[in-house]
Amino acid sequence: MSSVHECAVGVDIGATKIAAGLVDGSGRVLASQTVPTPEAGGEEAFHAVVQVVGQIKQHAQRHDLCIRGVGVGTAGQVDSKKGAVRSATINLPEWGGIPLAERIRAEVELPVRIDNDGNVALLAEVWAGAAQGHEHALGLTLGTGIGGGVVTGGRILHGTWGGAAELGHVCVNLGGPRCTCGSNGCMEVYASGRGMVERLQERLMARPGDASAAARAYVSKHGLDRVTAALVFAWARAGDKLACETLDEANAALAYGVTSLIHVFNPTVVVVGGGVVAANPSIVPELAERVHGLGMPSLVQAVSITAARFGAWSGVIGAAALILQDEAVYG
Amino acid sequence: MSSVHECAVGVDIGATKIAAGLVDGSGRVLASQTVPTPEAGGEEAFHAVVQVVGQIKQHAQRHDLCIRGVGVGTAGQVDSKKGAVRSATINLPEWGGIPLAERIRAEVELPVRIDNDGNVALLAEVWAGAAQGHEHALGLTLGTGIGGGVVTGGRILHGTWGGAAELGHVCVNLGGPRCTCGSNGCMEVYASGRGMVERLQERLMARPGDASAAARAYVSKHGLDRVTAALVFAWARAGDKLACETLDEANAALAYGVTSLIHVFNPTVVVVGGGVVAANPSIVPELAERVHGLGMPSLVQAVSITAARFGAWSGVIGAAALILQDEAVYG
Numbered sequence: 001m002s003s004v005h006e007c008a009v010g011v012d013i014g015a016t017k018i019a020a021g022l023v024d025g026s027g028r029v030l031a032s033q034t035v036p037t038p039e040a041g042g043e044e045a046f047h048a049v050v051q052v053v054g055q056i057k058q059h060a061q062r063h064d065l066c067i068r069g070v071g072v073g074t075a076g077q078v079d080s081k082k083g084a085v086r087s088a089t090i091n092l093p094e095w096g097g098i099p100l101a102e103r104i105r106a107e108v109e110l111p112v113r114i115d116n117d118g119n120v121a122l123l124a125e126v127w128a129g130a131a132q133g134h135e136h137a138l139g140l141t142l143g144t145g146i147g148g149g150v151v152t153g154g155r156i157l158h159g160t161w162g163g164a165a166e167l168g169h170v171c172v173n174l175g176g177p178r179c180t181c182g183s184n185g186c187m188e189v190y191a192s193g194r195g196m197v198e199r200l201q202e203r204l205m206a207r208p209g210d211a212s213a214a215a216r217a218y219v220s221k222h223g224l225d226r227v228t229a230a231l232v233f234a235w236a237r238a239g240d241k242l243a244c245e246t247l248d249e250a251n252a253a254l255a256y257g258v259t260s261l262i263h264v265f266n267p268t269v270v271v272v273g274g275g276v277v278a279a280n281p282s283i284v285p286e287l288a289e290r291v292h293g294l295g296m297p298s299l300v301q302a303v304s305i306t307a308a309r310f311g312a313w314s315g316v317i318g319a320a321a322l323i324l325q326d327e328a329v330y331g
Numbered sequence: 332m333s334s335v336h337e338c339a340v341g342v343d344i345g346a347t348k349i350a351a352g353l354v355d356g357s358g359r360v361l362a363s364q365t366v367p368t369p370e371a372g373g374e375e376a377f378h379a380v381v382q383v384v385g386q387i388k389q390h391a392q393r394h395d396l397c398i399r400g401v402g403v404g405t406a407g408q409v410d411s412k413k414g415a416v417r418s419a420t421i422n423l424p425e426w427g428g429i430p431l432a433e434r435i436r437a438e439v440e441l442p443v444r445i446d447n448d449g450n451v452a453l454l455a456e457v458w459a460g461a462a463q464g465h466e467h468a469l470g471l472t473l474g475t476g477i478g479g480g481v482v483t484g485g486r487i488l489h490g491t492w493g494g495a496a497e498l499g500h501v502c503v504n505l506g507g508p509r510c511t512c513g514s515n516g517c518m519e520v521y522a523s524g525r526g527m528v529e530r531l532q533e534r535l536m537a538r539p540g541d542a543s544a545a546a547r548a549y550v551s552k553h554g555l556d557r558v559t560a561a562l563v564f565a566w567a568r569a570g571d572k573l574a575c576e577t578l579d580e581a582n583a584a585l586a587y588g589v590t591s592l593i594h595v596f597n598p599t600v601v602v603v604g605g606g607v608v609a610a611n612p613s614i615v616p617e618l619a620e621r622v623h624g625l626g627m628p629s630l631v632q633a634v635s636i637t638a639a640r641f642g643a644w645s646g647v648i649g650a651a652a653l654i655l656q657d658e659a660v661y662g
Contacts, residue, residue, distance in 0.1 A: 077629055087629055136491045150595075152490065157483060159597025160467045163630050164483075166594040174503045174587040183590050183626045256505040259514050263497040264481075264595065266490025295514045298408055298418055299494050 007065050008323035009056050009110075011049060012315025013037070013074040014117065015091030018045065020052040021313070022060055022067075023320030027128030029313055031059045042094025050107045057108060069111035070104060071322030073120030073315045080162030080329075083114050113322040113329065117141070117315055118165055119156050121308070122149030124318030125271045127325050129309035136267040139308075140167055140258070142276035142283070145180075146188045152265060156329055168192065172256040177202075190253035193229035193276050196246055200232050203242040212240035233280045251283065255290035262291070262300050273308025281307065338396050339654035340387050340441075342380060343646025344368070344405040345448065346422030346475075349376065351383040352644070353391055353398075354651030358459030360644055362390045373425025381438045388439060400442035401435060402653030404451030404646045411493035414445050422475075444653040448472070448646055449496055450487050452639070453480030455649030456602045458656050460640035467598040470639075471498055471589070473607035473614070476511075477519045483596060486659055499523065503587040508533075521584035524560035524607050527577055531563050534573040543571035564611045582614065586621035593622070593631050604639025612638065 007030065012019045014037065021032035033052045038044035053070055060067050076095055077086040083101025088094065101112040115123075122139030125131040131139070135154045141147035148167025150157035157164045168188035169181045176185020177198070189195045201224050204211055211219070215235050219227070235243035258270055270291075272284050288305035310317055322329055338361065343350045345368065352363040364383045369375035384401055391398050407426055408417040414432025419425065432443040446454075453470030456462040462470075466485045472478035479498025481488035488495045499519035500512045507516020508529070520526045532555050535542055542550070546566050550558070566574035589601055601622075603615050619636035641648055652659070 148595075152483075152488060152495075157596070159483065160599050161597065163597035163627075164595060166627065166630065169594040169627065170501070170591040171587045172502055172505045174583055181594070181627045182624075183587065183594075185587075186591075252505055256502045256514065256516075260501040260517075260591070261595070263500040263512070263514075264479075264495060264592070265488070266492065266494035268491050293513075296494075296497065296500065296512045299497065 006068055008068050008320040009053055009070045010316040010320030011072045015075055018048050019316050020056045021316035022056050023317055027317050041092050053108050069323040071319035072114040073117045073319040075117050078114055078116040078162050080115050080158050115322055118147030119149040120318035121314040123321045124310050124314040125308055126151050127321040130306045131269045131271050134269045138261055138267050138270045140272045141274035143274040144194050146192045170257045172253045187253050187257040191250040196229050196232045196250050197227050200246040201227055210241050215240050230279055251286050254287050258291050259295040262303055266299055269304045271308050339399050339651040340384055340401045341647040341651030342403045346406055349379050350647050351387045352647035353387050354648055358648050372423045384439050400654040402650035403445040404448045404650040406448050409445055409447040409493050411446050411489050446653055449478030450480040451649035452645040454652045455641050455645040456639055457482050458652040461637045462600045462602050465600045469592055469598050469601045471603045473605040475525050477523045501588045503584045518584050518588040522581040527560050527563045527581050528558050531577040532558055541572050546571050561610055582617050585618050589622050590626040593634055597630055600635045602639050
């Protein structure tokens with residue numbers, strides 16, 4: 001007897017954890033399994049993926065649920081046509097070059113689709129979250145770095161091989177700090193968690209006398225290396241001058257970058273999520289206010305700028321949507 | 332007896348001239364007609380369009396050529412779905428709000444499609460020019476301002492109502508000069524003809540002592556207002572320090588903006604055209620060299636950065652392609 005529910009397995013592969021979930025046709029996570037990402041990456045990470053998918057598959061079988069396929073969102077650059085990871089991030093070693101879709105398919109005997117984590121996070125929001133029903137949407141995930149996704153005409157923007165939508169690597173200051181991508185002054189160097197920490201560390205080194213007593217005491221006890229994004233927000237809330245400057249710079253960088261992207265895509269919605277937003281939710285209304293006063297009124301004024309609905313689950317839900325909303329992916 | 336040739340009329344509406352051409356299925360211009368754009372714009376400009384289209388239509392009838400329709404590329408923001416000009420530029424008054432497609436159709440009794448001049452210029456290159464056969468292409472037209480166009484997956488990127496691809500309004504320096512769009516430090520404020528003139532004028536005012544004798548003599552005789560983009564290039568070639576700085580700044584702004592756009596679109600080709608390129612062709616190889624050394628190697632290195640093939644005719648040819656290549660527009 002087949003179930004009324006048609007489900008997919010969504011897998012979210014990050015540098016710290018691998019999560020798999022059984023997701024139904026309305027975007028609900030019916031069951032899930034999370035394991036730490038093996039530090040060795042590569043084959044060990046692959047086997048961890050196969051293991052969690054197998055557990056979810058067994059769960060579905062026990063509950064008589066039909067699985068249409070396995071969707072995978074992964075860190076790193078993804079060749080979405082070939083279903084392969086093209087290049088890994090430094091935090092997920094030996095991950096580049098793996099023909100991930102083909103290898104998972106061989107293990108689990110289900111259709112498999114993979115995409116990068118930025119695209120998948122936006123797809124979750126367009127399917128069942130804060131951008132539901134929007135045909136033209138931009139997504140930013142503000143975490144350690146900045147992930148991006150674009151949906152245009154109802155479909156994920158992939159570009160030539162799937163490398164499109166690196167929205168964190170839009171330059172907003174050509175004279176700014178060097179970015180890991182090779183360019184300078186990208187949104188990511190100012191508004192990602194790592195970027196804010198680095199910018200505050202620079203200020204603390206250059207102008208220690210401008211720091212608050214609390215910030216100075218922390219640095220003197222724990223060292224500059226132990227500054228975190230959470231501390232940037234906490235110190236800024238307490239009025240620390242250098243933390244306020246750092247946060248203001250991040251807000252400005254985001255506003256100029258997002259305005260540029262609205263000029264380029266003419267979307268109706270921009271969804272902003274990730275750990276930075278979770279830790280400092282006011283960044284989203286602040287961004288909306290700035291963007292609506294910048295750029296071409298005909299393009300920026302009607303755009304809704306909103307927080308993501310799905311937090312930590314956006315990867316799993318969006319990955320499942322690669323299967324359940326396939327017209328949005330390859331339509 | 333019907334002809335073997337299937338043609339379209341392409342109309343290019345700019346602030347200074349209105350050109351119409353009879354274009355065949357391989358992108359050749361068989362006949363053309365150009366009139367100055369009436370200074371009053373609005374209804375007078377509309378009647379000039381109808382007049383030149385009528386002349387081309389008569390020419391086709393005399394030569395027994397079948398016209399499939401009329402494609403129109405116009406300055407200003409275009410609602411491509413409604414076929415209407417949404418907002419005019421300051422150089423083409425009373426042009427906003429005109430339901431151009433519908434009104435031309437009523438006059439010439441042929442199918443009509445309109446789009447903005449940046450999209451149309453790129454479409455010409457993708458159809459029959461420097462980007463022929465490319466499915467993922469970016470186009471920049473460096474003129475008084477900077478026009479942009481994007482083709483992704485073989486189709487023009489329109490966004491929600493047709494306002495997408497304002498590529499000149501990608502910010503590269505959030506602390507830079509105010510742009511006409513409302514943002515700051517857009518590519519256009521540095522690398523358009525008007526932008527380069529304004530940046531050189533600022534330098535000549537602030538540091539007249541750094542200017543060459545020739546530049547100082549010109550300004551003293553004709554006034555700062557009479558500096559042109561052609562003079563920026565001529566003085567830079569002669570070694571004038573301020574003109575060299577201005578041109579270098581334009582090249583850097585273009586390189587950072589184009590790198591950002593490659594990160595966003597993952598294209599295989601970037602086509603650069605317009606009056607600035609015609610006057611200073613070395614800007615294209617210079618851009619290619621800079622971009623190939625900036626940004627993510629996986630995205631930037633394989634991109635061909637090339638000069639447009641069609642100069643002044645790109646508007647007419649691309650407008651005709653709106654009819655003859657309709658799968659690229661609404662496919």
